[in-house]
Amino acid sequence: MTIERTFSIVKPDAVGRNQIGAIYHRLESAGLTIVAAKMLRLTEQQAQGFYAEHEGKPFYAPLIEFMTSGPVMVQVLEGDNAITRYRELMGKTNPEEAACGTLRADYAESTRLNAVHGSDSPESAAREIAYFFSDDEICPRD
Numbered sequence: 001m002t003i004e005r006t007f008s009i010v011k012p013d014a015v016g017r018n019q020i021g022a023i024y025h026r027l028e029s030a031g032l033t034i035v036a037a038k039m040l041r042l043t044e045q046q047a048q049g050f051y052a053e054h055e056g057k058p059f060y061a062p063l064i065e066f067m068t069s070g071p072v073m074v075q076v077l078e079g080d081n082a083i084t085r086y087r088e089l090m091g092k093t094n095p096e097e098a099a100c101g102t103l104r105a106d107y108a109e110s111t112r113l114n115a116v117h118g119s120d121s122p123e124s125a126a127r128e129i130a131y132f133f134s135d136d137e138i139c140p141r142d
């Protein structure tokens with residue numbers, strides 16, 4: 001067992017369709033425990049900092065516009081091998097390529113409006129969790 005933490009966003013498209021609960025149900029049913037969560041509306045500066053690795057790419061400006069277009073839910077997920085397992089549960093970036101039964105196959109509209117974010121490595125998870133949560137906002141189960 002390798003208990004890991006990963007960072008997740010329910011993006012503005014899914015929040016706007018009232019799909020928070022459905023997505024949380026899928027996370028918990030997959031054995032991922034939500035140990036921190038909050039709703040917020042990203043500022044342009046927050047979104048730009050979060051997606052800094054994509055600066056200069058053609059999809060960067062529309063991505064920032066999308067991510068600041070409405071509220072998001074940000075959460076920390078904990079579980080065995082959580083980083084890889086949550087990436088598998090999300091499915092590929094483009095929902096047309098996402099495997100059946102994945103979150104993006106079921107909830108994403110397009111490659112940009114793709115419902116969820118998840119960290120892609122232990123280094124990203126640590127950076128992204130610290131970007132949104134202080135240690136005292138994380139509530140592991142006893």
Ligand code: IDP
Pocket residue numbers: 059063092093111112113114116117118120
């Ligand atoms: P990921 O979210 O699957 O890890 P990344 O390549 O890190 O994908 O891209 C970050 C986000 O940028 C994607 O989730 C999606 O919202 C958006 N994005 C990525 N590639 C494209 C694209 O080719 N067109 C439009 N939006 C894109």
